[in-house]
Every structure is written in structure tokens, then in C-alpha cells.
Amino acid sequence: MNLSLHHPVVRDLYWAINSPTLLEAPCLKDWQDSSHWFTHRLQQLDQQPAPLLQHLQQQVHHPHQPRLGQYFEQLWHFYFKHHPDYQLLLHNLQIKAPDNHTLGELDLLIRNRHSHEVFHLELAVKFYLAVPLYPSDNSLACYIGPGLKDRLLDKYQHTCNHQLPLSASDAAQAQLMARQIKVDQAQAVFRGRLFQPLAIAAKNQPAWLPQAELHQLNATETFLCLERRQWFAEQTIEHDSYNYDQLANHLATPLARPFQVAVIDPQTQQETRRLFVVPDSWEAAARDCLHQPL
Incomplete structure (x- = not known):
């Protein structure tokens, strides 16, 4: 993070807008905002x-523990509602067929105040773990989600083949024309993180490891066990951080589900890496899920 921001929700707003794109792909926009307006707004x-917060x-x-996708969308809504160069026209617009069947939803419609172009933006925040067939x-x-219910390939294909073309469909055109859009x-x-197996991950790259391999971590570093709202x-560094021995003790009981850990450099007190620690049976279950038909 280039800005010295302290409030966790303001830091999340910066991350939502300016963290790297999850993928480099033609249908994905690598939106970044280094403008003076956004920098000043964040500092305010x-x-x-x-x-x-309001x-x-x-x-x-559920403001204290919202779904991550909903929380992510609302950060973007706030950003566009106050942006001097864009007008937020609509969000979460349900598109219905003539028989009233719901075909999908348009996440955001925004207008550039200078060029007057209208953009349909689909938003996604995802955390996927790589389970490669070979190194x-x-x-x-x-890539699969930690809960084994969400695969990156499925999400990417659905976004590019269904969600983005939806705004050009006849049903959407009819609804948008009625609004003169x-x-x-x-x-x-797409925002989020891609986690590699720790054994093949580059230094400081997001990584995952089974609980039984916790000893592979650097015993001199500091660790934060993260709640979902901290992802x-x-x-x-915070008061509830762990050293390695405390982390190992905290994980003495077999895990029921994966959880994220932030690795903190005790000298700089800044995060150097993000980890997922997964149950020892997780990798086998993930491989089964990845090999199921799309």
C-alpha cells in the first residue's frame, strides 16, 4: 500500500480500487486510480x-460481518457515488425475460461525465488456491476456492460468456432504453489473490500449505489469523498477533476449514505475505472437485 492509511475500512476501499487485477485477460479491466482526487479523498x-461507515x-x-462480495460491491458504489468524473447510473439491475424469468443482473452502470460513454462493469472479488497437476x-x-464450491475457470467463463454480454441482450436493451441508457x-x-502451493510459490507470493506442514514457516516471523472481514x-501488526510457537499451539487441533494468515515482518510491522492454512485432507478433496465436469 503506497498510502499510510490506518482505518481498516478505508484501507479496504483503497485495496478494492487499486489492488492488482486477479487476471490479465481481454474481458477484464485493470482499473486503477492514482488521481489526486482519490488520494485526497482517502486521506480525508x-x-x-x-x-x-454510514x-x-x-x-x-450485515455490517459487522457482510458477505465479502456484497462488501466489495458497496465499496465500489461509494467510490463512484463520489467520483467527479463518473456518474453511477444503476447498480444490481435485474434483467428479466418477457415471461418474467430472471436472466441475470448487471452489477454497475456508470457514465463518464466527459465522454458521456456508459460502461457496464461486473465486479468480483475471489480467493483461489492452485492445485496444479504438475509444478x-x-x-x-x-484454481479452486477454499470452500471447494467455486472454480476460477467457471467464474471467468460465466463472466465473459454470460454476465458481460447480458447488457447487450434484447431483454436488457428494452429495460435500459426505457431509462434512456x-x-x-x-x-x-476481478480482485482478490491467487495462492500457490508453498513448495513452489515465489518468495512473498500468496501461498497455501496443509496444517501438517506448518513447520515450513519461518519461525522468526509474526502471524495474524484473519477473520473474513480482514481478507x-x-x-x-496488532495486539493479537502470534509468534510461530503461539501459532502452532493455536493450530494444535485439526482444522475444520481453511483460514487465512497474514505474515508480518516484526522489524517493519508490515505484511509480507498472505497464507492459507488448509486441513490435511483438503488437497485430495480439491483435486476431486477440480476434475468434475464444468
Whole structure:
């Protein structure tokens, strides 16, 4: 993080907009905002976060533990509602067929105030773990969510083949024309992290490891066990951090599900790496799920 931001939700807002794209692909937009306006706005919110917190409390059904996707979307809604160069036209617009069957939903429709172009943006925040068939395998087909219910290839194909073309469908055109809106471009924004097996991951790259291999971690580092609401922005050291022995003791009982850990450099007190620690049976179950038909 280039800015010295302290409030966790403001840090999440920065991360939502400016973290790297999850994938480099034609249908994905690598949206970044280094403008003076956004930098100044973030600094203002870091001092007085009430407008952002009030927005989230009004819009998110479970403000203390919202679904990550909903929380991510609301951060983007706040960003566009206050952006001087864009107008937020609509969000979460359900598209219905003539028989009233729901065909899908358009996440965001925004208008560039200068060019007057209208963009349909699909938003996704995802965390996938690679389970490669061989060490150099980095295909989309080898990535799966920690809960084994979400595969990267499925998400990418559904976004490019269904969600993005939806705004050009006859049903969407009819609904948008009634609002005098014409979509000029449709693109998706993917944020999140891709975790490699620790044995083949590059230094400081997000990685995952089975609980039984916890001893592979650097015993001199500091660790934070993260709640889901802490999965977005990089973390700094807190009072509830663990040293290696404390982490190993915390994980003495077999895990029921994967969880994220932030690795903190004790000298700089800044995050250097993000990890998933998974149950020892997780990899075999993940391989089974990945080999099921799409």
C-alpha cells in the first residue's frame, strides 16, 4: 500500500480500487486510480471515516460481518457515488425475460461525465488456491476456492460468456432504453489473490500449505489469523498477533476449514505475505472437485 492509511475500512476501499487485477485477460479491466482526487479523498476518510461507515451501514445487511462480495460491491458504489468524473447510473439491475424469468443482473452502470460513454462493469472479488497437476501448471483450471464450491475457470467463463454480454441482450436493451441508457462497453473487474502451493510459490507470493506442514514457516516471523472481514487490504501488526510457537499451539487441533494468515515482518510491522492454512485432507478433496465436469 503506497498510502499510510490506518482505518481498516478505508484501507479496504483503497485495496478494492487499486489492488492488482486477479487476471490479465481481454474481458477484464485493470482499473486503477492514482488521481489526486482519490488520494485526497482517502486521506480525508482516514481522518473522518463516518461517511464511508454510514454508507456501509445503510447498504450492507450485515455490517459487522457482510458477505465479502456484497462488501466489495458497496465499496465500489461509494467510490463512484463520489467520483467527479463518473456518474453511477444503476447498480444490481435485474434483467428479466418477457415471461418474467430472471436472466441475470448487471452489477454497475456508470457514465463518464466527459465522454458521456456508459460502461457496464461486473465486479468480483475471489480467493483461489492452485492445485496444479504438475509444478509449472498455472492454467485457470487448477484454481479452486477454499470452500471447494467455486472454480476460477467457471467464474471467468460465466463472466465473459454470460454476465458481460447480458447488457447487450434484447431483454436488457428494452429495460435500459426505457431509462434512456445505451451501454457502450462491458468489462469486468476481478480482485482478490491467487495462492500457490508453498513448495513452489515465489518468495512473498500468496501461498497455501496443509496444517501438517506448518513447520515450513519461518519461525522468526509474526502471524495474524484473519477473520473474513480482514481478507482484503494488507495488514499491520496488532495486539493479537502470534509468534510461530503461539501459532502452532493455536493450530494444535485439526482444522475444520481453511483460514487465512497474514505474515508480518516484526522489524517493519508490515505484511509480507498472505497464507492459507488448509486441513490435511483438503488437497485430495480439491483435486476431486477440480476434475468434475464444468
